[in-house]
């Protein structure tokens with residue numbers, strides 16, 4: 001049994017991680033300011049510190065006695081980051097730096113950082129490999145990428161073990177229906193329930209590597225304990241099974257309408273997960289068709305073939 005601090009534990013991925021850690025018999029402390037997270041996502045067995053990690057001194061007590069930190073907390077909003085780059089950097093760059101400093105000073109052994117596939121931007125080659133140069137297309141992607149660089153520095157300079165996991169389009173229970181990660185799945189589900197046509201931006205040929213949140217949680221748990229990481233490695237956490245937006249629309253069913261493509265968004269996303277398999281022994285377990293079917297049924301929608 002270990003003691004873990006989960007930042008952003010009232011959010012989508014962090015709360016699923018907190019559930020799984022408690023189920024595995026660990027002690028869980030959640031640090032969240034409830035900006036995009038919800039109080040009802042906090043599992044009953046977890047300790048809750050309602051704090052804002054943009055204030056270093058206020059968060060220090062939350063790190064005392066912790067064996068490891070899962071840093072899920074962030075302001076995950078692409079359009080917001082374009083309009084408010086300073087606020088995005090405050091949470092995603094300086095907030096992450098505060099979390100690293102507080103973890104280092106409290107002598108936490110390891111920190112697992114939630115990075116983002118948005119670091120890749122549009123690459124000339126697919127699938128995306130962590131050794132490709134980062135080319136973020138928006139401030140959010142840039143700020144999440146700076147978090148990885150800081151995490152690596154903390155491993156090298158201060159001996160805080162770190163590992164960064166770049167998630168690709170996460171979906172599943174408690175997924176957001178607003179924000180940077182409103183996946184097209186959430187949008188289509190909302191439209192279908194409202195009896196509206198499904199809106200496709202661009203030609204629908206853009207792909208996303210949809211990854212189930214339970215698989216993302218499993219990758220975090222492995223990254224926290226694997227003896228082969230801790231030096232600031234960057235690993236992809238994606239299903240490695242990209243699907244087009246048109247395919248998702250077909251599976252949900254109903255009329256569609258087309259809108260112009262959105263700026264500052266990559267066209268394709270496809271994770272190469274060979275390094276992740278090698279270093280932490282992770283691979284996705286939930287096939288997309290099953291994950292989508294379960295999600296749609298949980299929303300009262302019968303999937304089309």
Ligand SMILES: NC(=O)c1ccc[n+]([C@@H]2O[C@H](COP(=O)([O-])OP(=O)(O)OC[C@H]3O[C@@H](n4cnc5c(N)ncnc54)[C@H](O)[C@@H]3O)[C@@H](O)[C@H]2O)c1
Pocket residue numbers: 007008009010011012013014031032033034035036037038051052053054071072073074075076091095114115116117144166167168169170171176181
């Ligand atoms: N969902 C995805 O598809 C996806 C993809 C790539 C990376 N990520 C990363 O995964 C992590 C979790 O994302 P999510 O989808 O669960 O988002 P989320 O918005 O559901 O969760 C983020 C949590 O962080 C909290 N938070 C924000 N600012 C804070 C602050 N200053 N102090 C304390 N808490 C703060 C929010 O209240 C929220 O509970 C983020 O770091 C995000 O960048 C998510």
